Amino acid sequence: MNTGLPRLPRILLLGHRGQVGWELRRALAPLGEVHAWDHPELDLADGEMLERVVRQVAPAIIVNAAAYTAVDRAESEPERARQVNALAPERLARLARDTGTWLVHYSTDYVYDGRQQRPYVETDPTGPLNTYGRTKLEGDQAVQASGCAHLIFRLCWVYGMRGNNFLLTMLRLARERETLRVVADQIGSPTWCRLIAEATALALQQVLVQPDPERWSGVYHLRCAGETSWYEFARRIVETVPAGERKCREVIPIRTEEYPTPARRPAWSVLSCEKLERTFGLALPHWETALRLALGGE
Template sequence: MTSLEQPTILLTGVNGQVGFELARTLQGLGKVVALDRSGLDLADLDQVRRVVRDVKPQLIVNPAAHTAVDKAESEPDAAMRLNAEAPAVLAEEAKKLGARLVHYSTDYVFDGAKDGVYVETDETSPQNVYGSSKLAGEQAIEASGCAHLIFRTSWVYGVRGKNFLLTMLRVGAEREELSVVADQIGAPTWSNTIATLTANVLAQANAVPDSTEWWAQHSGVYHLTAGGATSWHGFAEAIFELSDLPKKPVVKPIPASSYPTPAKRPANSRISNDKLADVFGVRAPDWKDALRLCMAK
């Protein structure tokens, strides 16, 4: 590839929360081939192989996933197919092509029992099917030997899809009082933040004379979440504080034990972004500042 040619970037899950934003932030870094499920269904592993071989990308960016945490408990095979087996195939094909892979994982690879923030080298111990399937995806990518960046994020929200922000705005318009879990702590992370910082990191790779060496030096797992932390209850209160609802609901704090769900969730989902900042010089804004930007009219 000459310096005048743009690399081809294969982007999966373009209709998802993060994929939608990536389709915009990756502009200028290459020719983006952005596919939704109709063009690339990660549940069809043969199609995954075929599409990668047809497109021949220099970079694969994979935000697509099975993200229904509770539903994964009743359909573990589907979760494993999308979150572990498909990434394994993408990694294998990337290795054969000499391509690079960017993949997204989750704070749910940890059990939430640590007193403090999790770093990338902490022992993983997922407590639900979703977390187990995402961890298996990480391990498959690392085992493939392909050049890769795995970004673990948390509590993703945005203006599209199904997420806590949109649920709160919908339910808050219907009810005078809500009960929200207050003893699970994490960093609500705007999908645009994830996409913007991803593009920033990839621009650094594009800027060096030898990107092969850059990828060899930087491949690995990085935490990428908003700064700070709050509870689901605190997140809900911030949403209503910033909303234009004519009458804002009262938000009552409750323990997780009062709101049982099929999937067990970690009490502590705080993960440190220090490695991302130290290596790439980028750090996400505080969660409330990002929420304010997301909700700005």
């Protein structure tokens, strides 16, 4: 029976088992009919499979929350990282262009070299220091060059209450170790993945009302307000663990060179979100407020 109601748009969500993807599945539900795919049923490195899924779902919007995010392992698996972070977005962008579909893609602060001391704006020169950042930047550039209608959100220091991330690692170590040594000379903005998903949904809501690629398409920085170091972030996390459960008595600040890793990290990862606020009227809360919310505080 025809009810006369307009059909909800189909949304293809890729990477729904990841931190951001998990939250997106819930946040996008009011906007349309969400079709969620992830590894192993979908291998982003398999171009034919990717095209088959897109043709099968026939979405109005593709949201690509899938990525190769193992920053250090990417140094020894550069081709796999490139397949997922660069070539898959390129294929998605081409499919989106050919089918008139919007593409939402997530990027990273690691596309910048971290040498400047003011918040990065979207037009600042890039200069990734590691394989992960280089492959993510290649994906960004492919999406932009494709001619498809797109939103690229560059994120910073993402965490959540599931999966593998800094927050959950610190909560565990605070219960296991008396002393934690944490890098204090890398600065960024910890960002709760739920807020990323909700901001994405709010932006897409505006796009659906007025689907004008000339107005909306582009790169946007999306992160919580404020800035801090991994050390200060760790301190705040440890303080939230109840005294009766907390074994950690001291968090010690160290320099980056005291904690060598296969991949170099930018020292400064603070992103300006002025473009996001100007275009969509969206601004995320301070990172400390977001941390309290993520941990169930008021």
